[in-house]
Amino acid sequence: MANIHTFLRSDPKLMPVNETEIQFFNKLKLYHSLVKAYEDFRLQEMARGLVPWKQMTITAINKMLKIRQTLKNSGQDCGTDSKDILLIDLLEWYKNEFFEWFDCAVCDKCNKKTTNPQNVSPNEDEMRWSAMTVELYSCADCGREYRFPRYNSAEKLLTTRRGRCGEWANCFTLLCRAMNFSARLVVDWTDHVWTEVYSDAQKRWLHCDPCEGICDSPLVYECGWAKKLTFCIAFAVNEVQDVSWRYSKDHPALRQRRALMCREEWVANVLDKMTANLWLAFSPELKEQLKLRRLLEFVEFLRVPNQSSSVKDDEHKGRQSGSQAWRLARQEISDQELTNHYVFELSDNNVNPTLITYNSAADEYRFNSKILKSWKNCVFESENIMRKVEKDWKMSYLSRNESNAIQTGRIKWKLNLKSDVKWSEMRITIKCKVFENGFIRLYVYSTEDNRLEMKPNTENIFKRSEVPLTGDIIIEAILDGGTGSTGWQHSQLFRQSLSDESE
Known part of the structure; x- marks a missing residue:
């Protein structure tokens, strides 16, 4: 035109x-x-x-x-x-x-959020990238000023990557x-x-x-x-x-x-x-x-x-x-229909002790010397579970899918102890964080009628001579409770800072 x-x-x-x-x-x-x-x-x-x-x-x-x-x-x-x-x-x-996401500028000297932005005119360089307005922030402590041009140039946004x-x-x-x-x-x-x-x-x-x-x-x-x-x-x-x-x-x-x-x-x-x-x-x-x-x-x-x-x-x-198929791709119906049925195979060929960890920041498992990417790739079964990344708070965790209704979430991991495995003790620690009236139940079992409940954020020790754990072992977490539109967020597994990928 x-x-x-x-x-x-x-x-x-x-x-x-x-x-x-x-x-x-x-x-x-x-x-x-x-x-x-x-x-x-x-x-x-x-x-x-x-x-x-x-x-x-x-x-x-x-x-x-x-x-x-x-x-x-x-x-x-x-x-x-x-x-x-x-x-x-x-x-x-x-x-x-x-x-x-850009909320407001953070003072790089005081490490505090700036306040009371004013709209000012763009300078020549900012106008070159189609910025029609600029938000000017100032630090209340030291007085430093920070400009946030509202760029309309998609090319410039490939570089700035925020807004x-x-x-x-x-x-x-x-x-x-x-x-x-x-x-x-x-x-x-x-x-x-x-x-x-x-x-x-x-x-x-x-x-x-x-x-x-x-x-x-x-x-x-x-x-x-x-x-x-x-x-x-x-x-x-x-x-x-x-x-x-x-x-x-x-x-x-x-x-x-x-x-x-x-x-x-x-x-x-x-x-x-x-x-x-x-x-x-x-x-x-x-x-x-x-x-x-x-x-x-x-x-x-x-x-x-x-x-x-x-x-x-x-x-x-x-x-x-x-x-x-589209709903399965978007994970809108039961994840059990798409379970990997992944099993951690443990045998005497494994190193001793065998160590399995999950890091939500890196979204990876470590199985002895192996690194396995994505939480869902090593899950035996899961239902109504997702990995949540909070870019603003710089935190990550597993939680229930976002929904206004409070629905239960379940996740299971499976270990197969080969008949030749000689083990004397199993130690399981699962980091949990709950808010409001959210809660998490943790279990380990070989059969449904022999469930052993575990404590969150605690090293649960099971001695082979004392517990009925043989063959296939299931570790299960059930997430429930919570209030309001963010109730799904009130029970979390493996919450950690995005900067703690070494944990």
């Missing part, structure tokens, strides 16, 4: 009639200009070079094979592919390892394009930003919020955050689309709020005209492909009058619909 006035005057229906509509149109121009950078081949190459995409791709393929094996005898179509799983892994890596929702979504959408996903930047007019990625296997757009590390949970803002949404507009180099309907279950209320801002017909006309202009240079084949996508998306938005959308408990954090 090189000539905005020509664009608006091309059709009387496109002319804004009030200041709100003028601001709305200016915002459309701004964000569509921003997403054009994602198609820069040089920038995509730079972004791809920062992603461990080869290992991620191999891991996604292996996960997909495992899911297919799980569903093999169920008679169900898979409904997803390894690229969808790659997206989930990219989202997790981005949140936990690549980008950081709030705008920076997070901007950079993540670039990485998605660099990984050859069809991706759109979604701007919520009530002040949030996220990404949508198109799934070729599922033939629909998937909501991805990199700040939250959630995928395919579009009702989280309305049902979980209690946001009163108005307009959610998706921007890509080839379209500008109103996707607000995906993020609300109460369309009549949504329409009422929107009517106070802009005319519905005017918004639809402007977006259709912008997209039509973008399609002018496309081949007939590409146009048909994009038309089909839009048609399927419009069908997805339809609601039967007076029909309410049911929201399951997890929809308050994220939805649970989708194929079984």
